[in-house]
Amino acid sequence: MLGDQPLRRDIHLLGDLLGEVIREQAGVEGFELEEEVRRLSRTRRAGDATAEGKLRTLLEGLGPSELRVIARAFTIFFDLANLAEDRHRVRVLRAREQAAHPGPRPESLVEAFQRIRAAGVSPEAVRRLLQAFAIEPVFTAHPTEAKRRTVRGILGRIRAILAELDAPDRLPREREELLRRLRAELTTLWQTDLTRVRRPSVMDEVENGLSFFVRTLWSLTPRLYREFQAALQASYPEIPDPPPLFLRFGSWIGGDRDGNPRVTAEVTAQTLRRHRQVALSLHLQQARELFVALGVSTRQAPVSPALAQALADAEARWPAIRERLSALSPYEVYRRWISVIAWRLEQTLAWDPMSEPPPEGAYRSARELVEDLDRMWESLMAHRGARIAEGLLWDWRIQAQVFGFHIARLDVRQEARRHAEAIAELLAAAGIGVDFTRLPEEEQLALLTETLPRAGSIAAQANASPETAEVLAVFRLLRRAAAAYGPESLGPYIISMARGAADVLAVLWLMSAANDLSEPPAFLRVAPLFESIGTLREAPRILARILAWPLYRAHLKRQGDHQIVMVGYSDSTKDGGYLAAAWALYRAQAEIVRVARAYGVTLTFFHGRGGALGRGGGPAARSILGLPPDAVAGRLRMTEQGEVLAERYDDPHIAHRHLEQVIGATLLVSALPSPEPQEAWMEAMEQMSEAAYRAYRELLEAPGFLTYFEHATPIDGIEQLPIASRPPRRRPERRLEELRAIPWVFSWTQNRHLLPGWFGLGSGVEAFVRQAGPAGWQRLEEMHQRWPFFRAVLADAALALAKTDLGIARAYAELVPDPAAREAIWSRIEGEYYRTRRAILRITGLPDLLEDIPWLKRSIQVRNPYVDPLNFIQILLLRRWREQPEAEELREALWLTIQGVAAGLRTTG
Structure with missing residues (x-):
């Protein structure tokens, strides 16, 4: 089997060439300074107790320009190392396929169909599955991609050169020419601004998103269809006809207006x-x-x-x-x-x-x-x-x-409060003397139903505010677009922060009001987004209420009784912590399936996953296989966000593998759903979830927590980082509730706490074991061995813990000016870290985190000595910048460290 020697060779080559560029561009002094920082960081990781003090003293004595040289060197090195790792991943995939031939490679479409056939699934059952089969990755512009498009272009050309260098028959003169081009690209990269000087416009983000289709997905998609058909016919020759279209793409970019006034x-x-x-x-x-x-x-x-x-x-x-x-x-x-x-x-x-x-x-x-x-x-x-x-x-x-003629279906998203405020304004202007936003839900539903046939005349009477006029303009645009471009150009209308059935009916009312219709048009599909612990717990009741409401049910019947429900991984984790959110999401989906079945409605879950482990990240196929029984049934929609887009779709080989795994996992979980979890497992999860939720909320509500968060993380630098058109807060209030989940997770990732990906799990496990007694550990071990959902929960938490570094985290904690607040919060975080680590190792039976994934464990260990200096520089720059907030040079250097740490950890928010 292919070892890691080619990877080491590539990293060595790229590192040597980068060293040449640094000597040329920053001088011998700059190169030697970077090398000394690297040496001290490595000796620190090797156990030298004096190295950290020497490293921090060295950095303290440097000015902004010298710190920028070091930060730039390490950031570029990580970008190059990531390319080399991706290139090696492609080599490994090819080597595995070659070794498996003539059998199928693992997690391939051929293997998926073979497993389905071996399990005795009949051709007729497969035919029925394929009739419903529908997978739709949805690209978003969520602000976690720190790289500029210009930088991505340079890195893409370097990736292509690395692939060319792999050719076994490369002549010496051809190799020299490739190295010449590589040096040129590295020099260009060094002389290019790695961070943006202004926020991208929404249309910049649209172009960025479309670049993935132009470069990768346009040519890759037919290949996936061809492979799918070949795999199907190899296992099921009784199904000679080509399968219906099952893979399409969607986008939020240019349609997601939730808290983003720039999306008009x-x-x-x-x-x-x-x-x-x-x-x-x-x-x-x-x-x-x-x-x-x-x-x-x-x-x-x-x-x-x-x-x-x-x-x-x-x-x-x-x-x-x-x-x-x-x-x-x-x-x-x-x-x-x-x-x-x-x-x-x-x-x-x-x-x-x-x-x-x-x-x-x-x-x-x-x-x-x-x-x-x-x-x-x-x-x-x-x-x-x-x-x-x-x-x-x-x-x-x-x-x-x-x-088609639309490349990807465009979703539109808006916050439920914005709809309610617009309706309240229009009703008040029409002399309907109630405050719609304050009515109980039953009265809201009744009022919307009673006034919908005349909503157009109600809206026409109003001298709408700019905010309400914009809401109506969007609904007018959607109707015109459906007529001009076809309904297939539009995805669902997503209601973020949905809290009740009235939020869904409000969308139908506004569509009717904006276009003076007696009933909403059939193309308008409404998808409530449940994204807090409370609304996830209430989601089955909310869906049952809306499906029972005659007006909405009549609308849904015109759409073939097919309902999309979106579940949010990011805000639920921010709201209730990792374990409570994971369980609330699982339980909500399982119960929503039963509600839909009772009402005779076909269901598609839309998974609002982020790239980071605190936002539903982790391997996509593993997450799909851990979903509740019958929650997929051949239909899957999921967001692809931020840095995940570049990581998964910049390289056609990796894009192919990612989509192949997603398609294969969706097939397997649909054709061979896991059995219903045992009642005892459900009860254990309920107990652990409640205890984990309490521990997490106690942390957030503890005196001094907000002070700790605002000082021990680079949240202030991240909020100013020009990486997206969307503001980091839904509304301008400086409250934790208004801060979006992305900068929340981004901040905890940068300071190496990563607590959104694990905090509370240890408290949950300990509380359950205390109550269950000695048999508690046996039950948890059984759940880990036999329940894919619980296994995925522990695996993702283990990865987050492995990337956590308490030594670096403690250095960030020193930025908190109030010693009492610092120690009180730090002791909670440190204690929970060790509780969670002990719990995972005890349940899995492993001697250390990631012991079962040695290549990943080694990758983190190898990267740490190069990430650490960026963290120490960031801490230094945060202290200086907070004393001189107008110092642009300090702020830009800080932004560079944020990008470097993100590249080093291969995750942002």
Whole structure:
């Protein structure tokens, strides 16, 4: 099996070349300073008790420019090391596949179908599963990607060079040329600003998100479909037909207005137009490439009469294409037909359906393009051209069906309070003398139902405030977009911080009010987002109430009785701590499934996961396999956020592996759902969850906690970090409740506490064992061995603990000016860390954290000596910057350390 020698070779090469660049760009003194910092940090980790004092004394004596050189050197080194690790991951995957041949590689689609067949699942059951099968990763612009797009571009070129260096037949002169290019890219990277000087606009974020589709997903998706079909037919030859479309993509970028005033109706309109432009441009590129490749002549193979007739009809209908076709051979019918398609795509690209009538020949929908491609497909298949069709046309047909003319479905999200405030304003302006926001829920539901048929006239009477006018403008835009671009261009309307059934009905009311409709249009799918411990506990009751309400149920019936429910991992963890949130999410999903089944409603859960371990992060496949029985049933929606986007989708090989694992895990958990957990396990989780929740809330509500958080973390620097258009707080109040979960987790990650990923678990376990007695540990061991959910909970917590470093964390704690508050909070954190560590090791039977994943344990150990200096520099800069908050040089150096620590830990928020 492939060892880690190639990885060490790459890191050594990149480190040596970076050293050359540092000598050139920062001078020998800068290089030697960085090397001395690195030496002291390594000896500190090796156990030298004096090294930390020497290191911190050295750093204290440096000015901002010298600290920036060191921070830049370590940050760039981590970016390069991450590339090398990703490259080695690709090597390992290929080596495993080669070793497994002719058998399937682990966690592949072939293996998933083989396991399903071996378990005795019938072809008819698989057919039913495939009819419902639907996976939709949804890209978001949540502010956790600290890298600039420019930097990502440089790193992408370096990644490509590393891949080229791997070629076994590389000539010496070719290697030298690659090294020359590598030095040039590294020099460019050193001379490039690693941090932004301004916040990106929303449209900057839209372009950033679309780059993943253009570079990776457009070409990767057809390959996944091809592999899926081959894997299915290998295990189930009784199902010869291709599976229905199951993989699509969504986006929040440009539609997520929850607390982000920069996402306006006009910005959402621009986003939809940009999605359309990118999709059409990619289709046009496919047409031009296929035109070159497909030179089949009717003198060698005939074409179908249907295709010949369609071509003749096109020439007769659109005289504008005759000149273009006159230059082509009359025998090359496929090229002539592709020319017609290309011309129609050009006409479509030049047209904005939101504001203009269609020009001659423009496609009204992607369905028309698919029909034109199918004419070619059927002709080739009927005239000995199956290999040509499958080799040259397959990809484009899949792309046309998956990406359409919209590339990704755009979700819209807004906070429930904003809807309620808008309705209250409109009702008051119409003389309906109640404060809608203060009514009990039953009265809100009754009032919304009674006034919905005249909501349009109510809104027309009002002189709406700018905030309410903007809410109405969004709903008007959605109706226009559905008519112009097709409902398939839009995802669900998501209600964040949903607390009751009235929050769902409010969306229908506002859509009717904005567009003067007697009932909301059928395309409007409403997805409540439950994201606090309280609302997750209440979610089954809330869903039952809304499904029982006649007005909403009639609306849902027009959508095939299909309901999307979103569950939030980030805010629930911020609200109640790691274990309580994990259990609240699991229990809510299990009970919501029963509610939906009772009402005859099909359900899709939308998982609002973040990248960090305190926000539902961790391996996606493991998380899917740990979901409750029947909570997936072939349908899965999940967010892909922040740094996860670049980590999972920048490299096509890693993107393929990630999506393959997600698809395979969804198949397995749907076809072979785990059995219902034992009642005793559920009771144990309930007891542990309650105790963990109490421990976590006691920490947050302890005197001095807010002081500790604001001083012992770099939250003030993170709030000013220009990494996203969205503000770090939902509302400007300086309350912990208004702070978003992302900067919360980001801050605790930077200072090496990582407590959102584990705090409370130890207290929960100890409380349960005290009550259960000696048999308690046996029960927990049994749960770990037999319950995928509990195993995933412990595995993610173990990883968070392994990345936690109490020595570095204690150094951050010294920034807290109040000694009493510092020691009181620190003692709680330190005590809970050791309780949680002991509990995990006792339950898993492992001698140390991550002992069962040695490569990951070693990766963390190898990285620590290089992350530590960045932490010490950050602590120093925080102290100086807080004394001189106007010092821009200090602030920018601080931002650089934040980015460096994120790269070193491979996680942000």
